[in-house]
Amino acid sequence: MGRGSSIGGVIIAIWLIIGVIAAGQRGYFDSDDANCAKAGTIVVTIIAGPLNYLGVNPKINCELPQPSK
Template sequence: MGRGTGIGGVILVIWLIIGVIAAGQRGYFDSEDTNCAKTGTILVTIVAGPLNYLGVNPKINCDLPEPSK
């Protein structure tokens, strides 16, 4: 456990911060309407991090079954 672990952790934190900034710039945090697809899209955008600035635009679709009546 040398410097590689510390540097990797710093890179990971910076990567995730860039992802949060990208999600904020796309307006994903502005709406109060929350559903599976929106939450998934926000999480994937954060994980994609800097790739968002290279043109990656992740979207998640969730089709949940409706309860029977």
């Protein structure tokens, strides 16, 4: 474990923090409506990190099968 691994960890942490800030600015955490698409969109927005500020606007669409009656 060298100095490079700690620097890499700090860079990844900053990247993800920027992603959380971007998701918050887009209002993804404001709604009580929880579903697969919203959760997926939040996750990919956080992973995209600073790319959100370069025009990346990831969205996830998913449809879960309905139970039979």
